[in-house]
Amino acid sequence: MMTTKTRESKLSTAFVKLADTLVTEFDVVDLLHWLVERCTEILDTQAGGLMLVDPTGQLQLVASTSEEAELVEIFQLAAGEGPCLDCFYTGIPVTVGNIEIDGGTWPTFSTEALKQGFKSVHATPLRLRGQVIGTMNLFSHQIGALVPEDIAVAQALADVATIGILQERHIRSANVVAEQLQRALDSRILIEQAKGVLAATMNTTMNDAFVIMRTYARDRNLPLRQVAGDVVSGRIDLQNPPRLIGQSPTSQGRGAELPAQIP
Structure with a gap:
């Protein structure tokens, strides 16, 4: 369990990171992955x-933290039912403390969620002034709804991220928002292809490949889409990545290890 001090520190860092999106260039795909991970x-x-x-007005999955979560999201999108969809259509958070x-x-969603080991879920709308552009969904292996304070935290982070996505300086025409979201969807397809390539060539799981x-992208301050x-094109080999300036040969050998925590 995270201590109160650690939680407050991580929360403060998260809001600072999100606030930066209001004044600096940022990649939508990286922002969304970062948001759901944090x-x-x-x-x-x-x-x-x-x-x-x-x-076209249809929800699409653009980021997930695990293959299990991705499968659950895909199943509820295909079935057209689930707490995450209800959250999107109503613009109101939906908490299910005991899926079973x-x-x-939502029988299709519930069956798949339980199959993947999830026992509770909370869905938070990405919204700004009544406009809902998506939903962030958090899954837990434990029974129990999020407490009101946690629901407020999730909504606050989602709200700031939504402002970042829709910030005024990026909205220069009526098509800009649609173009940004379409780029995010296209990026997800590319990322899935890259995960498959890495999983096959490095003999690892899709989760570990991601x-x-x-980690390679963040260590080098590169957009995840670019990496x-x-x-996919074979321009980089993550089995033998180039050494960063200042990185010792010993630490270079640890480049493909899975860190316990991504900063």
Whole structure:
């Protein structure tokens, strides 16, 4: 369990990071992955997913922290039912403290969530002034709804992220927002392809392949989309990545290890 001091520190850092998106250039895909990862950590949940509405008005999965969460999200999108969809359509947070008992409204979602080991879920809308552009969904292996304070934290982080995505200086025409969201969807496809390439060439899991790719991108301050494209095209080899300036040969050998925590 995260101590109060550590939680407050991580929460402060998260808000500073999100505030930076209001004044600096940022990559939408990286922001969304970062947001859902940080929320799962701060709110002591085990996995998360983030959906955005595409130019046709349909929700699409653009970020997830694990293959298990991704499968659950895909199943509820295919079925057209689930707490995350309800959250999007109403613009109101949805908490299910016990999926097995309280998930009867969404049988397809509940069956898949329980199959993947999730027992509770909380969905938070990404909204600004009544406009809902997506939903962030946090999954837990434990029974129990988020307390009101945690629900408020999740909503506050989602609200600031939404402001960042829709900030005025990026909205120069009526099509800019749709273009940003479409780029995020295209990036997810590229990232999935890169995960498959790494999993096959490095003989590892899709989850671990994503962590390796994400760590490489963050260590070098590169957009995740760019690294994924380089992996797919063969321009970089993450089994033997180039050494960073100032990095010793000994530490270079640890470049593909999976860190316990991504800063």
